[in-house]
Amino acid sequence: MSPIAIEDIREYGVFSFIGLLGGIFANSTGAGGGVVFIPLFNQLNFTEQQSIATSFAIQCFGMTAGAFTWWFHYHSEKTQLRLWQGFKRIISVTTISSIMGIWFVYGNQLSSPTSLHHSFSWFSLVLGLFIIGTIFFIKPHRERSQLYLFDWLALTTIGLFGGALTAWLSVGVGELLAIYLILRRFDISMAVAAAVIVSAFTVWSAIWQHTLIQFEIYWQVVLFAGPGALLGGIFAKTLVTHLSATKLKLFFAFWLLIIGLIGIK
Structure with missing residues (x-):
C-alpha cells in the first residue's frame, strides 16, 4: 500500500x-x-453545499441498505x-410528493x-421538543392500521414540504413522516420502515443535482463513510425490534435537542 493511501486511511478512517x-x-x-453528518461537517468547515451534497451521497449507501432490510422484513413476515x-400506499404517496417537493426547489433554484x-439547529430543536411532548402529553391508545382521507392529504403535504426541507437540509421528509x-x-416499526424507504427514494432522486448538475461532493469522506453507513443500515432494524416505542422516541428526541442547542449557541 502506498504512503498516500496509508495517510488517507489515517486522515479519513474515522469517517467509517x-x-x-x-x-x-x-x-x-x-x-x-x-442528522449526524451535517453538524459534523459544519464543525469541519465544509461549505453548505459540500455538507448537503456529501450527506446525500453517504445516505445513498445507508438509507438504501436500510430500505432493502426493512423491505425484506416486510415481505418475509407480512x-x-x-x-x-397501508405500508406500500404510504410509501408510494409520500415518495412521489417528496420527489416533487425536492425538485421544485432545485428546478426553481x-x-x-x-x-x-x-x-x-432550529429544525432539530423544535422536532426534539415536539417528540418529547407527544410522549408525556398524549395518552397511548391501541395502534391503528386504517388510512383515512385526512391521512392521504397529510402524507401528500408531508412529502411536498419534507422534500423541500430535504433539499435545503438533507433531512426532513423521513423525520416528518x-x-x-x-x-x-401506527405501528412503530412500520413508521420507521416507511420513513427509511421514502428517505432512500428521496436521496437517490436528489443525488443527481449534486453530481451531474452541481458537483460538490467530498468524495474522500464518502469513500470511507459510505460503507460504514451501509453496515449501519443493515443492522439498524435489529435495534428497532428490541426497543419500545417510548425508548426509541426518547433516544431520537434527546439527540435532536443536543444538536439543536449546540447549534443555536
Whole structure:
C-alpha cells in the first residue's frame, strides 16, 4: 500500500465510524443520516453545499441498505404484520410528493430562508421538543392500521414540504413522516420502515443535482463513510425490534435537542 493511501486511511478512517453511527441512527429512527453528518461537517468547515451534497451521497449507501432490510422484513413476515396494511400506499404517496417537493426547489433554484447551520439547529430543536411532548402529553391508545382521507392529504403535504426541507437540509421528509405515523398510532416499526424507504427514494432522486448538475461532493469522506453507513443500515432494524416505542422516541428526541442547542449557541 502506498504512503498516500496509508495517510488517507489515517486522515479519513474515522469517517467509517461516523458513517456506521449515522446509518444505525437513521435507519432505526426513520431520520435521515444528515442528522449526524451535517453538524459534523459544519464543525469541519465544509461549505453548505459540500455538507448537503456529501450527506446525500453517504445516505445513498445507508438509507438504501436500510430500505432493502426493512423491505425484506416486510415481505418475509407480512402475513403476521396486520398493522402494516397501508405500508406500500404510504410509501408510494409520500415518495412521489417528496420527489416533487425536492425538485421544485432545485428546478426553481430556491434558496433556504436562512443559513444551513441556523435552519438545521432550529429544525432539530423544535422536532426534539415536539417528540418529547407527544410522549408525556398524549395518552397511548391501541395502534391503528386504517388510512383515512385526512391521512392521504397529510402524507401528500408531508412529502411536498419534507422534500423541500430535504433539499435545503438533507433531512426532513423521513423525520416528518415517522413522527406523523407515530402520532397517528401506527405501528412503530412500520413508521420507521416507511420513513427509511421514502428517505432512500428521496436521496437517490436528489443525488443527481449534486453530481451531474452541481458537483460538490467530498468524495474522500464518502469513500470511507459510505460503507460504514451501509453496515449501519443493515443492522439498524435489529435495534428497532428490541426497543419500545417510548425508548426509541426518547433516544431520537434527546439527540435532536443536543444538536439543536449546540447549534443555536
